[in-house]
Amino acid sequence: MARNIGSHYTTHRVLGRGSAGTVWLGEGPSGPVAVKVLREDLAADPDLAERFAHERHTLLGLEHPNIVGVHDLVIGGPDARDIALVMDLVRGPDLRSHLERERRLRPHAAVAIVAEVAGGLAVAHAAGIVHRDVKPENILLDTTTPRTRALLTDFGVAKLIDEPRHGGKGGVVGTPDYMAPEIVEGLPPRAAVDIYALITVLYELLAGFTPFGGGHPGAVLRRQVTETAAELPGIPRDLWELMQQCLAKAPASRLRAVELASRLRELLPALEELPPLDLGDPAPADGAGRADGAAEAAVDATDPAAAPGTPARAAVPLVRGAAPDSERATHTRMRVPDADELAGGAHGTARVIRPVGQPRAGSARHGAAARRRRRLAVTAAGLLGAGALGGWLLFSGGEDDGADGLGPAGPGVEQPDDSGAP
Structure with missing residues (x-):
């Protein structure tokens, strides 16, 4: 149904x-x-409307071939409660939909997309704007041009919604899989958080999954702070070293957007003939994990990747086991983990790349634990068998009335005296 937005725009259908x-x-x-059109609960906040109005010039001022341009900002409407951004219409899917269809991209295609987005980020960062929510859902692919073009959208929206009232001290807003460690630790987001998120997207395009995703968001956030991304086999060393640098825990160690865009373009010729990476699904690292095999099996059973032939969902649901969110509302607000929680380490969360053909880890998380459990089961069965045999001998001896001179307690055991004498 048609709906008027302001006095100049009419909407027709949901995209x-x-x-x-x-x-x-x-x-x-x-x-x-x-x-x-922002959600009604957001648009009803007068402080948010004021922040959007204050940032109008910034929102409308970003121009770059790889940024979705904003033409107008509408505040108000028929019920005086609309906040709407009028943007370029990009004819093509978002990167999340494209990745779900392809599962993994060829290295050349993945790096080309990320290089274009890095170019857009360079312009935004030069203008003092941090995106804060770089992820495949916010990257659109224009398929109307001879060569598909990647465009980053929703610049500044996360910041405006989050601050100052909605984030607050001690809160953290973002998508866990792409959240830089410094945000998890409660530091203010700078341009480096976008670089971290963008290289996480590149990792996902190549591997089919994010480096630290899986399970409850709290576990994902802890991995962002404590773990190192598993190396992807099959990509040039120069590309992997660049990715490692941009996934550094220290923001100052990461490349700037303009440097990243340039370096990625330099690597493109060497990637032209490479096929998509031939990887298995991510598997837990040997020696790490819970002993609760039943719980792990329950987690695996809820994973869409568990069904043969089903592409893995790369951005994990916020709570594992919940029904997949068809609207992909992965942007969430949560408490910053305290120091003790972050110091808990990565036990039970580490993941490594599983080569194709290697069996998945069992419900005990790794083969050694499974073998130990089998040995314990055999030992327990032996003890139970011995106990049953002893019981049988005990009672069968009593039926002989001591005819063999041993008595019911067996040889070498003093018989009780019923006389009551000491």
């Missing part, structure tokens, strides 16, 4: 939904547009 609002196909004075 997609996200954590912040709904994107509509719309019509404006200059033709088709995309209109992102």
